[in-house]
Amino acid sequence: xxxxxxxxxxxxxxxxxxxxxxxxxxxxxxxxxxxxxxxxxxxxxxxxxxxxxxxxxxxxxxxxxxxxxxxxxxxxxxxxxxxxxxxxxxxxxxxxxxxxxxxxxxxxxxxxxxxxxxxxxxxxxxxxxxxxxxxxxxxxxxxxxxxxxxxxxxxxxxxxxxxxxxxxxxxxxxxxxxxxxxxxxxxxxxxxxxxxxxxxxxxxxxxxxxxxxxxxxxxxxxxxxxxxxxxxxxxxxxxxxxxxxxxxxxxxxxxxxxxxxxxxxxxxxxxxxxxxxxxxxxxxxxxxxxxxxxxxxxxxxxxxxxxxxxxxxxxxxxxxxxxxxxxxxxxxxxxxxxxxxxxxxxxxxxxxxxxxxxxxxxxxxxxxxxxxxxxxxxxxxxxxxxxxxxxxxxxxxxxxxxxxxxxxxxxxxxxxxxxx
Amino acid sequence: xxxxxxxxxxxxxxxxxxxxxxxxxxxxxxxxxxxxxxxxxxxxxxxxxxxxxxxxxxxxxxxxxxxxxxxxxxxxxxxxxxxxxxxxxxxxxxxxxxxxxxxxxxxxxxxxxxxxxxxxxxxxxxxxxxxxxxxxxxxxxxxxxxxxxxxxxxxxxxxxxxxxxxxxxxxxxxxxxxxxxxxxxxxxxxxxxxxxxxxxxxxxxxxxxxxxxxxxxxxxxxxxxxxxxxxxxxxxxxxxxxxxxxxxxxxxxxxxxxxxxxxxxxxxxxxxxxxxxxxxxxxxxxxxxxxxxxxxxxxxxxxxxxxxxxxxxxxxxxxxxxxxxxxxxxxxxxxxxxxxxxxxxxxxxxxxxxxxxxxxxxxxxxxxxxxxxxxxxxxxxxxxxxxxxxxxxxxxxxxxxxxxxxxxxxxxxxxxxxxx
Numbered sequence: 001x002x003x004x005x006x007x008x009x010x011x012x013x014x015x016x017x018x019x020x021x022x023x024x025x026x027x028x029x030x031x032x033x034x035x036x037x038x039x040x041x042x043x044x045x046x047x048x049x050x051x052x053x054x055x056x057x058x059x060x061x062x063x064x065x066x067x068x069x070x071x072x073x074x075x076x077x078x079x080x081x082x083x084x085x086x087x088x089x090x091x092x093x094x095x096x097x098x099x100x101x102x103x104x105x106x107x108x109x110x111x112x113x114x115x116x117x118x119x120x121x122x123x124x125x126x127x128x129x130x131x132x133x134x135x136x137x138x139x140x141x142x143x144x145x146x147x148x149x150x151x152x153x154x155x156x157x158x159x160x161x162x163x164x165x166x167x168x169x170x171x172x173x174x175x176x177x178x179x180x181x182x183x184x185x186x187x188x189x190x191x192x193x194x195x196x197x198x199x200x201x202x203x204x205x206x207x208x209x210x211x212x213x214x215x216x217x218x219x220x221x222x223x224x225x226x227x228x229x230x231x232x233x234x235x236x237x238x239x240x241x242x243x244x245x246x247x248x249x250x251x252x253x254x255x256x257x258x259x260x261x262x263x264x265x266x267x268x269x270x271x272x273x274x275x276x277x278x279x280x281x282x283x284x285x286x287x288x289x290x291x292x293x294x295x296x297x298x299x300x301x302x303x304x305x306x307x308x309x310x311x312x313x314x315x316x317x318x319x320x321x322x323x324x325x326x327x328x329x330x331x332x333x334x335x336x337x338x339x340x341x342x343x344x345x346x347x348x349x350x351x352x353x354x355x356x357x358x359x360x361x362x363x364x365x366x367x368x369x370x371x372x373x374x375x376x377x378x379x380x381x382x383x384x385x386x387x388x389x390x391x392x393x394x395x396x397x398x399x400x401x402x403x404x405x406x407x408x409x410x411x412x413x414x415x416x417x418x419x420x
Numbered sequence: 421x422x423x424x425x426x427x428x429x430x431x432x433x434x435x436x437x438x439x440x441x442x443x444x445x446x447x448x449x450x451x452x453x454x455x456x457x458x459x460x461x462x463x464x465x466x467x468x469x470x471x472x473x474x475x476x477x478x479x480x481x482x483x484x485x486x487x488x489x490x491x492x493x494x495x496x497x498x499x500x501x502x503x504x505x506x507x508x509x510x511x512x513x514x515x516x517x518x519x520x521x522x523x524x525x526x527x528x529x530x531x532x533x534x535x536x537x538x539x540x541x542x543x544x545x546x547x548x549x550x551x552x553x554x555x556x557x558x559x560x561x562x563x564x565x566x567x568x569x570x571x572x573x574x575x576x577x578x579x580x581x582x583x584x585x586x587x588x589x590x591x592x593x594x595x596x597x598x599x600x601x602x603x604x605x606x607x608x609x610x611x612x613x614x615x616x617x618x619x620x621x622x623x624x625x626x627x628x629x630x631x632x633x634x635x636x637x638x639x640x641x642x643x644x645x646x647x648x649x650x651x652x653x654x655x656x657x658x659x660x661x662x663x664x665x666x667x668x669x670x671x672x673x674x675x676x677x678x679x680x681x682x683x684x685x686x687x688x689x690x691x692x693x694x695x696x697x698x699x700x701x702x703x704x705x706x707x708x709x710x711x712x713x714x715x716x717x718x719x720x721x722x723x724x725x726x727x728x729x730x731x732x733x734x735x736x737x738x739x740x741x742x743x744x745x746x747x748x749x750x751x752x753x754x755x756x757x758x759x760x761x762x763x764x765x766x767x768x769x770x771x772x773x774x775x776x777x778x779x780x781x782x783x784x785x786x787x788x789x790x791x792x793x794x795x796x797x798x799x800x801x802x803x804x805x806x807x808x809x810x811x812x813x814x815x816x817x818x819x820x821x822x823x824x825x826x827x828x829x830x831x832x833x834x835x836x837x838x839x840x
Contacts, residue, residue, distance in 0.1 A: 182741035183603040184602055184603045192603065196616035199616070203640050208633070217628045224624050330779055331775060331778040355744075355751060356740055358740075
C-alpha cells in the first residue's frame with residue numbers, strides 16, 4: 001500500500017470519507033441526459049453483469065415493460081423477440097454511477113434523480129419510486145405500469161425538477177435522513193417518515209408552481225400516498241456517498257452490494273470496480289395473502305446499497321415497526337440484529353444517531369475481513385418479487401449475501417497486497 | 421355504586437370506553453360559534469378556575485394578547501386596565517368542552533378545532549397551534565403575535581375548514597395517531613410525525629381548493645414548518661375521548677389533569693366535574709441558551725390531557741428522541757419512565773401499540789388509587805414559559821402533579837361511596 005501503513009489505516013480513510021460526505025438532491029432528469037451509455041437500445045439492470053437469458057422472470061418482465069415504455073416494440077411478443085435476439089444492450093447500473101431497485105431496469109427516457117456528493121463532486125442516479133402493486137421494478141409490465149411510467153416522465157419528473165430548481169443548492173439529504181432516522185425509518189423497507197419530510201420540503205414549492213391544476217393535484221397526491229418514495233432517493237444518496245468513499249482505493253470496506261437474481265456481488269474499497277460474486281440466496285419473510293415462499297423470486301436489486309451505507313437491515317433497531325413487515329420478531333430481535341451487525345462494522349457513524357439504539361450512530365463501514373472472521377453476513381431488508389413476471393411484489397423479508405463473496409474479496413485483496 | 425359491584429369493575433367500564441372511542445376531526449370554526457359561553461367579553465383559560473389577579477405573568481400576557489386580538493382595547497395599558505377592572509369574564513376551558521395549551525387563553529373569534537368522539541357523539545375543542553417563538557400561549561402579545569392570530573383566523577382556519585369539509589366523515593384521528601406512534605411521537609412535546617401525516621392528508625386537498633394563490637402557499641408553508649401543529653388536535657382528541665369515558669360516573673380513573681400556573685387540578689371518573697387541586701410544581705428540564713430554572717414559570721396548561729389519555733410523558737418510550745429535548749436522558753431512561761407509569765395504570769391500550777416498547781400498548785387509565793398507593797405520580801412532558809409575560813417559551817422538560825390531588829380525589833370518592 002502506497003498511502004497507508006496498515007489495512008486498518010486505509011479503512012479509517014474510507015470511513016472518514018463516508019462521515020465527511022454531503023449528498024444533495026439536485027434534480028430529476030431523463031436518464032439518457034446524464035448517462036451517456038444510454039444511447040440507443042440500451043437498458044441498465046440491477047446487480048453484477050448478467051445476460052438476458054440468465055435473468056430471472058421478473059427482471060425479464062421489467063425489460064419487456066421498458067421496451068414497451070420506450071416504444072422499441074409494439075407488444076409483448078415483439079418486445080421479447082427483440083430482447084432474445086440480442087438487439088438490446090445490457091449494462092449494470094453500477095457501471096454508470098447508477099443504482100436500481102429490484103430489477104433495476106432503467107431505460108433512456110426514464111427520469112432519474114441526480115444526487116451529488118458535494119464533498120467530492122461525484123454524482124449518482126436512480127429512477128423514481130412507482131409506488132406499490134403492479135410496478136415495473138417487481139416485473140410487472142401491463143398497460144397500467146407503462147402508463148404510470150409515462151406520467152412519471154411527463155408530469156411527475158418535470159414538476160419535481162422545477163421544485164428542486166428553486167432550491168439554491170439542492171436538498172440536503174443528510175439533514176433529511178437524520179430527521180427521519182429519529183422517526184422510525186430504516187430507509188430500505190421503511191421510508192414513510194423520510195417520504196413525508198420530502199413532501200413537506202417540496203409541497204409549498206409545488207403549490208406555488210405555474211402548471212396545470214389537475215397535474216399539480218395528481219403530483220401532490222402521488223407524493224402523499226407513496227410511502228416508499230424516498231427509497232430511490234436514498235439509494236442514489238448511498239451510492240454517491242459510497243462512490244466518494246471508494247476514491248480511497250485501499251482497504252477492505254464493502255463499497256457496494258447488489259444482486260441480479262442469479263449472483264450476489266460485492267465490491268471492496270481496495271479492489272476498485274471488481275465484483276466478487278456467488279449465487280444469490282432467496283429472501284425469508286412474510287408473504288401477502290395467497291402467496292408463500294414457493295412463489296418467491298431469488299434475491300434481486302441494487303437497493304442493498306442502503307445496507308452498505310449502514311441503514312436498511314443493518315439499522316433494524318432504528319425501525320422497530322418494520323420488524324412486523326419483514327418478519328424478524330419484535331423490538332429485542334431488532335436490537336439483537338443491529339448489535340450483531342455492529343460486530344462486522346468498523347465504527348458507528350456520528351452523523352446519524354439512532355434514538356432507539358440509545359443514540360448510538362448507524363453502522364459505519366462493513367469490513368469484509370470481519371465478515372469472513374465472524375461468519376456474520378450483513379442482513380438486508382428486501383421486497384420479495386413473485387418468480388413469475390407480471391405479478392409483482394408478494395412480500396417482504398430479509399436476506400443475507402453468500403459468505404463466499406467476502407471470502408473471494410479478501411483473498412483477492414491479500415493477493416494484491418502480495419500477502420498470499 | 422348502582423351499576424358496578426366493585427371499583428375495579430367501574431374502572432374497567434371507563435377504560436373500555438377509552439378503547440372504544442372514535443375521535444374524528446370535523447372542522448375548524450370560530451370558538452364562539454360552538455361555545456355559547458363565549459358571548460361578549462369572555463376568555464377561556466387553562467386549568468382549574470382562577471381569577472385574573474391570581475394568574476401568573478405569562479397567562480396574564482396571553483389575556484392581554486387576546487384582548488388586543490379581539491379589539492376590546494386599543495393598547496396594552498387599556499387591555500390591562502380592562503382585565504384588572506373585572507370587565508372580562510374568565511371560564512376554564514374544561515368547563516365548556518375545551519382544552520387550551522399553556523395559558524390556554526381562548527377568545528370568541530379564535531378558531532378552534534372540533535373533534536367528535538363518534539362513539540358517544542360528544543365534542544371537544546382546542547385552538548390551533550401558532551408555531552414556536554413569540555406565541556400567545558407562552559404569554560407573548562406583541563404585534564407579531566396578534567397579526568399571526570388574525571391570519572390564522574382569516575386564512576388558515578377557513579382553508580383547513582374547507583379541506584376538512586371535503587372529507588365525508590372528518591379525519592379519523594385514531595388511525596393517524598397509531599401511525600405517528602410508530603414514527604417516534606409522544607404527542608405532547610413531539611408531534612413532528614403526526615403533523616407531517618396531517619399535512620399529507622390535507623395537502624392534496626388544499627392544492628385543489630379555489631383560493632388566493634399567496635394564501636394557499638402561506639398555508640402550505642405554515643403546515644409544513646409547524647412541527648407541533650398536531651398537538652392541539654391531539655389535545656382536543658384526548659379531551660373528546662376522556663369526556664366520553666367519564667360518562668361512566670363511577671370509578672377512580674383520572675379523566676383530566678390540568679394546571680393554571682397556581683393550582684394543579686385533576687378529575688376522576690367517579691367524581692364528575694369536581695376538581696381536586698393542590699399548588700402546582702415547576703417543570704425541570706433543559707433551557708434554551710441564555711435561560712435557566714430561575715426564569716421558569718410554574719406549571720401551566722391543559723395539555724396534560726394527553727398524559728391522561730396515556731401519551732406524552734406516559735409514553736416517553738414511544739419517543740426516545742424527545743428525551744434529549746425534555747432532559748430525561750437516553751433510551752433506557754425513557755423505557756424506565758414508561759415502565760414506571762404502567763404501574764399506576766390499569767392496562768395497556770390495544771389500539772396503540774408502541775414498537776419501541778416491544779409493541780406493548782400505550783398506558784390506559786391512570787388509577788388515582790394506584791398513584792396514592794405507590795406514591796408514583798404521572799410524568800408530564802411540557803414546554804416551559806418564561807415567568808415574565810411577553811418573552812415566551814424558554815425550554816422544555818417534565819413535571820409531576822402534586823400527590824395531594826390524587827389523595828383528595830380518592831378520599832372524596834371513598835366518602836361518596838360511604839366508605840369513610
